[in-house]
Amino acid sequence: DFTNLRTFQKTEQFIEEVMKEIDDAKFTDKFTKDDIYRMCFATIIYNVEHNRKKVLLEKTREDEDVNEDVNVDYIWNYILRRSMDNIYSKSILLHIKQWFENGTYDMNKINRIINSINKVENVINYLSAAEEVTDAIQKWDDNLNELTVEGSLDEIIQAVRYRMSLAEMLGDVFNFSNEKLLEDMRCNILNHVDIEKSVNDNELFTAMYAPQEQTIKILIQKLNEEIIYEYYNKLAEKIIESFNRDIFSEKKYLFVLKDSVHLITDEKIRENLKGKLVSNKFFFPVPLGKVNQDQMDWCSLSNVLILHIKNYWQDDQVFDRYQEFLENAKSNYHDKMLDYRIELINRGTV
Structure with a gap:
């Protein structure tokens, strides 16, 4: 429906810029180039074509313009229409959006997310059968247990988010104990804390993990409490x-x-x-x-x-x-x- 050549020119330039930074070996049948193209294009549509306005919604609240998780969810639901090859790739969307808007990005974080995506055995999306989703849930529960042994906090949070997305596809709610998870993540937290950085640089930024999801918001809040304690203890x-x-x-x-x-x-x-x-x-x-x-x-x-x-x-x-x-x-x-x-x-x- 778009006839504005500028939109496509910006999209082409932005895709080229992003693709230069991602190692070609990272792309698999689980993390695809098409998903990167889609996220770049949706980001341009939102910023350039729609002028950062939620034109596909009948009504928006004033505070939503400054709420990054709301903006990312809008792009995911209404521009991309949840049509990614792998729903887990949504974890990169905020990074892509901020990359275009601010020109800043953290390739270490992006690469960690890509690595997590590629660890998933089966690609799950809106085309998957219920049995495939159920099987993925069981396998991801096992993977989450492994991550609490040697994974980064980023990987664990993304794993929890992914597990919640799988449950949502079946109309279920993923319930877990924050206390139990925090106890299991003791070593992960200690490995995360770096006293060569400031305490703020050690904290997890809620906006990076879609804080609109209350379960994730609470988990990150509790993680930050533990991170701050361990920072001053170290x-x-x-x-x-x-x-x-x-x-x-x-x-x-x-x-x-x-x-x-x-x-x-x-x-x-x-x-x-x-x-x-x-x-x-x-x-x-x-x-x-x-x-x-x-x-x-x-x-x-x-x-x-x-x-x-x-x-x-x-x-x-x-x-x-x-x-x-x-x-x-x-x-x-x-x-x-x-x-x-x-x-x-x-x-x-x-």
């Missing part, structure tokens, strides 16, 4: 390791924790960190004898960390015990330079 363990080995040049981790105190509102995380502080001499390497600047900087950061905990968490107990620790250090060593350095640190003049 960060504290790294600080303790450097502290115990007197590697004060690795103070960047202490700096990150110090600057994060005001962001931490979860009592479980707070109690864990306070416990580690108290049982590890408040991360404070007593500056006794001749010291270097790295050690003094570390002492200063530890001091500010304790002050932040007192002020932001309204916790005087840790601060009082810290002050008692400093007084004991001064009385035990009788070192005038130690007394002077602690005074400088308390004044914040180091």
Whole structure:
């Protein structure tokens, strides 16, 4: 029905751009080039031909324009009409859409999704028999168990979404226990957390997984709670390791924790960190004898960390015990330079 040459020109250019980035070996009878063509074309139709308006709907809410999962579902249901070779390819649609609109994309994430698609034994779509869908459900349940051993969080979430789509095709609801899945995913979560990145970069973005699906939204919310807890736990363990080995040049981790105190509102995380502080001499390497600047900087950061905990968490107990620790250090060593350095640190003049 379209006669606008510009639409087809943009489609051709965009398909060419996307296809250049995807390794040709990735395409199989499960993940097809035709599905990429369809998603690129539907993205152009939505953005160029329809000017990002849901023209195929009689009425839309104002807030839907900024809701990415709603926009992707609209493209999937009303422009593509669920006509993909493999329904699991829908997981890539948001990436394709953002690729065209923003010019940004993460090929690592896209490739992980493609790999997951190619692991599915049978291609399932709207042409499949009910028996094929039932068989795919059983096989995917087994695959989900395998993923919780060595898969990435991306792969597991996509697997859960795919399993839900299969159930939906048969008019069923996929029920599972978040608690049981989170327990099974303990190692996956630990492998996911990277303290070399910020805590925000470790979190999962709900928009990437169609949060309109309430089950997925709740799962991602709980995963992020666990990710944040493990992030600060790993960060504290790294600080303790450097502290115990007197590697004060690795103070960047202490700096990150110090600057994060005001962001931490979860009592479980707070109690864990306070416990580690108290049982590890408040991360404070007593500056006794001749010291270097790295050690003094570390002492200063530890001091500010304790002050932040007192002020932001309204916790005087840790601060009082810290002050008692400093007084004991001064009385035990009788070192005038130690007394002077602690005074400088308390004044914040180091």
